[in-house]
Amino acid sequence: MKQTRFIDLVPHIVLIVGVLIFAYPIYVTLIGSTWDSGTIGRGGLPLWPGGEGVANYAQAWVGEAGDRAMYTPVRTMMLNSLVMALSIALGKIAISILSAYAVAFFRFPLRMAFFWLIFITLMLPVEVRIIPTYKVVADLGLINTYAGLAIPLIASATATLLFRQFFLTIPDELLEAAKIDGAGPVRFFIDVVLPLSRTNIAALFVILFIYGWNQYLWPLLVTSSGDMETIVTGITKMIGTGESANDWHIIMATTVLAMLPPVAVVVFMQRWFVKGLVDSEK
Amino acid sequence: MQRRVTFDSRLLPYLLLAPQVAVTLVFFIWPAAQAVWQSVHLQDAFGIRSEFVWFENFTYVLSDPNYLDTLQTTVIFSVAVTVLAMGVALLLAVLADSKIKGASAYKTLLIWPYALAPAVAAVLWMFIFNPDIGSFGRALRAMGYDWDYRLNGGQALLMVILAASWKQVSYNFIFFLAGLQAIPRSVMEAASIDGAGPVRRFWTITFPLLSPTTFFLLVVDMVYAFFETFGTIHALTQGGPGKATETLIFRVYQDGVVNNDLGGSSAQSVILMVIVIALTAVQFRFVERKVHYS
Numbered sequence: 001m002k003q004t005r006f007i008d009l010v011p012h013i014v015l016i017v018g019v020l021i022f023a024y025p026i027y028v029t030l031i032g033s034t035w036d037s038g039t040i041g042r043g044g045l046p047l048w049p050g051g052e053g054v055a056n057y058a059q060a061w062v063g064e065a066g067d068r069a070m071y072t073p074v075r076t077m078m079l080n081s082l083v084m085a086l087s088i089a090l091g092k093i094a095i096s097i098l099s100a101y102a103v104a105f106f107r108f109p110l111r112m113a114f115f116w117l118i119f120i121t122l123m124l125p126v127e128v129r130i131i132p133t134y135k136v137v138a139d140l141g142l143i144n145t146y147a148g149l150a151i152p153l154i155a156s157a158t159a160t161l162l163f164r165q166f167f168l169t170i171p172d173e174l175l176e177a178a179k180i181d182g183a184g185p186v187r188f189f190i191d192v193v194l195p196l197s198r199t200n201i202a203a204l205f206v207i208l209f210i211y212g213w214n215q216y217l218w219p220l221l222v223t224s225s226g227d228m229e230t231i232v233t234g235i236t237k238m239i240g241t242g243e244s245a246n247d248w249h250i251i252m253a254t255t256v257l258a259m260l261p262p263v264a265v266v267v268f269m270q271r272w273f274v275k276g277l278v279d280s281e282k
Numbered sequence: 283m284q285r286r287v288t289f290d291s292r293l294l295p296y297l298l299l300a301p302q303v304a305v306t307l308v309f310f311i312w313p314a315a316q317a318v319w320q321s322v323h324l325q326d327a328f329g330i331r332s333e334f335v336w337f338e339n340f341t342y343v344l345s346d347p348n349y350l351d352t353l354q355t356t357v358i359f360s361v362a363v364t365v366l367a368m369g370v371a372l373l374l375a376v377l378a379d380s381k382i383k384g385a386s387a388y389k390t391l392l393i394w395p396y397a398l399a400p401a402v403a404a405v406l407w408m409f410i411f412n413p414d415i416g417s418f419g420r421a422l423r424a425m426g427y428d429w430d431y432r433l434n435g436g437q438a439l440l441m442v443i444l445a446a447s448w449k450q451v452s453y454n455f456i457f458f459l460a461g462l463q464a465i466p467r468s469v470m471e472a473a474s475i476d477g478a479g480p481v482r483r484f485w486t487i488t489f490p491l492l493s494p495t496t497f498f499l500l501v502v503d504m505v506y507a508f509f510e511t512f513g514t515i516h517a518l519t520q521g522g523p524g525k526a527t528e529t530l531i532f533r534v535y536q537d538g539v540v541n542n543d544l545g546g547s548s549a550q551s552v553i554l555m556v557i558v559i560a561l562t563a564v565q566f567r568f569v570e571r572k573v574h575y576s
Contacts, residue, residue: 011377012384018374019391022448025406028417032409043420095302102298107288114299121310123562127509127531128554131538131547132313132320152309155302172287185289214399216513221539232399236517239405248415255405262397270390277396277453278460 026259032252033057040248052249060253071238071247074254077231080149080223081213082261084230087150088212089205092159097197100163101189105175122157126218134221144228149219153212159204162279166200167193203276206269210262231258314555320548339549348525349533349550356529359443360507366447367503368496371454376484378455379462389459396452401513403449404442408518411441431519435526438519442527445518446511453506454499461495462488501565508557530554 032040034053039045063073102108103115126133133152142148170193178188219230229237235258238251266273321339323332343349378388395403413419413430422429431437465488473483489496512531515521521528521536528536534554538547 011380011382015374015377015382015388015392018370019388022392022395022452025410028409029406040415043415043417045415045417095305098298099302102295104285105289106291106295106298108292108295111295114303117306117311118302121306123559124310124314124555125505125509125558127512127534128551128558129310129313129317130534131544131551132316133309134539135316136309136313151305155305155310160302168285172285175285175287175289179287179289185291185294188289210397214402214513216399216401216516217535220516232401232513235405236401239408239517251405252409255402255409258402259398262399263394266394266397267390270393274393274456274460277456 029252029255032248033256035249037247037249040252041246056249056253057257060250060257071250071254072226072229072234074231074234074257076227077229077234077254078257078261080146080228081230081232081258083146084149084215084219085209085212085261087146088153088215089208091150091154092156092208093201093204095154096156096159097163097194097201100160100167101193103160104164104167105185105188118155118160119157121155126153130217130221137222143222144225148222149215149228149230150212153215153218156208159208162200162204163197166197170196199272199275200279202269203272203279205276206265206273207276209265213262234258317548317551317555320544321552324545335545339545340553343546343549343553351525352528352530352533355439355525355527356508359439359446359511359527359529360504362443363446363450363507363511364500364503366443367450368454368499370447371451371499372458372492372496374451375455375458375462376488379459392455393452395449396456398449399513400446400449400511401517404445404514404517407441407445407448433523435523438523438527442511442515442518446507446514449514450503450506454503457495457499458492461492465491498565501561505558505561508554 028045031047031049032045033056035045035050036052039050060071060074062075063071099114099118103111137143137148137152140148142151174192175188178192183191214232215230216232220233223229223233231254235251235254238254239246320332322334322336324335324338325332374388374392378385378392398406408416410416411419411429411431413423413432419429428434429437431441469487469491470483473487478486508529509531511529512535515527515529515532516535519527521532530550531554534547534550537543537550
């Protein structure tokens with residue numbers, strides 16, 4: 001029987017400190033969301049939960065006026081974020097799987113030109129073309145619409161590259177057999193390629209859902225009305241300049257609700273999440 | 283690269299490509315071209331006429347001492363975030379990869395912060411370090427330290443660096459862990475039999491073999507620090523106090539959206555594009571070389 005030496009405990013101590021550094025801010029926010037704004041505002045937040053939790057979340061959810069201001073209800077902001085995240089994730093997957101299918105399974109003039117056209121979008125993140133993109137969206141009348149929130153973000157070179165990479169591993173024999181059986185390209189896509197791509201689609205969905213949910217600069221620009229507010233930008237508007245006289249209890253409850261969907265996706269779909277992340281960056 | 287067997291169809295491939303190409307042209311290529319066009323033109327006050335001015339916008343932007351200050355802040359910020367996020371992640375990944383009890387529980391507990399938006403990470407940090415309501419912020423003041431990141435530029439920069447790195451550690455952790463798991467156990471065991479201690483094994487085997495991952499993360503973290511941290515800074519300090527936490531991307535937003543200076547903001551956008559293209563090119567050159575070696 002080997003005796004446990006202190007040196008063997010060092011990795012555990014370091015890892016536990018690491019875990020605590022990441023968990024502590026969340027814990028404080030969870031606790032804060034169960035107290036009243038006065039307790040938080042005075043800076044005397046205890047380390048145990050208070051009794052206002054249900055009331056705070058209910059108030060944030062329906063958007064009843066706080067002690068000091070009116071806010072967009074969390075249910076509206078959550079719905080907007082959900083629509084935006086789902087549209088971005090599903091839209092990206094749909095248009096990239098189709099274009100990757102075209103590039104991988106067909107031979108046609110200008111194939112490589114199209115491939116490069118898609119490829120260079122890697123070098124144009126939304127942040128660097130922000131003002132002119134905003135102008136295009138405004139000219140199309142898409143300000144304060146779901147289409148305006150989602151469509152400019154759904155072209156993705158990474159998803160296309162990932163699907164193309166995967167399609168190149170589908171054996172030629174499979175394609176030949178399908179051709180002999182008289183299956184055309186559409187049949188083959190629906191009956192063979194889509195079912196084979198299930199894991200890739202799931203993995204990509206997790207990553208893209210989080211990407212969409214966490215968008216910040218773009219929603220900040222294209223939404224100006226409260227009904228179109230997304231939850232991540234909504235929180236910072238609630239905070240304003242960070243004075244002590246904020247409705248902190250509502251802000252903290254809103255923050256918890258804003259973290260819930262993406263964190264749940266990562267925790268419950270961890271296997272796909274790690275696969276999606278590592279694959280899509282290869 | 284192309285498959286040997288393909289389908290024959292004249293029209294179908296173009297139809298399949300159409301949605302992505304349409305989105306790319308309308309929302310990527312056209313705006314990027316607009317940014318380039320505007321960066322070499324000057325609009326009059328009413329936005330009716332614009333005049334071709336060669337590189338005047340660029341010389342104006344690049345000779346503006348404020349812009350150079352912002353550039354300096356961005357470099358300090360990005361280097362600090364990259365070094366901090368990678369260093370902490372590497373330490374945690376090496377420990378979580380070793381044969382210790384509960385390794386998978388540690389992994390789960392360290393991975394989830396990836397799900398947080400940069401702006402939400404900033405808000406969480408504010409709850410703790412705000413000098414009025416945050417427990418640490420108040421503790422620092424109680425100890426007689428004059429802590430207020432809303433007034434002190436250095437403290438503000440420190441806050442955004444810590445909040446931005448905090449959020450990025452989990453991403454780096456996932457990749458370092460994947461990299462570590464790809465290192466063959468036999469190599470480590472052989473070194474161990476030869477009498478190399480854990481520290482020596484790390485520097486002579488693990489670290490060199492991790493270099494592709496390290497290099498990849500270096501580029502990703504720089505891009506993250508340059509662009510995605512807009513939310514962190516906007517939520518936490520709004521670029522202030524003064525311009526202490528204003529990075530290049532924050533300034534594009536400030537000049538283009540808030541101050542409505544299209545030419546200047548476009549010239550800055552073009553400078554940013556050049557930076558991204560350079561970073562991407564470096565990354566792809568490297569990836570290509572890695573493929574050759576393996």
